[in-house]
Amino acid sequence: MGLFLIVFGIFLLVVLAMSVGFIVQQKSISGSCGGIASLGMDKACDCDEPCDDKKARMAKEEEWKKNQIH
Template structure:
């Protein structure tokens, strides 16, 4: 039981310190690596020749975009 209480206190201390940092800097917590965009990858599946399942999904997305542009009122 004492390890649970100690873990809870440490967790609360981290939340408290992060909230103090937010109040001082007015900046939200953000990742440092930049994600896939920093590596030059535009999408999660960056294959030259996508598999059949991915190709069907891409065709479906293209047809939906085409339908939206055709049926647009404005």
């Protein structure tokens, strides 16, 4: 049981160190390939005109932001 607690404590320290390092660097999380930004795309779909579903979601989000309490 003592060995388990020692190993658990070490893992906990490693996770804590990684999280503090991530917070200090203030970088966004990216995949091993750099995400879609490395492909030269600014958004998830590379369409000039968004589809109707996307327009509806954007309108709902805009309405939510307008009604948001500051």
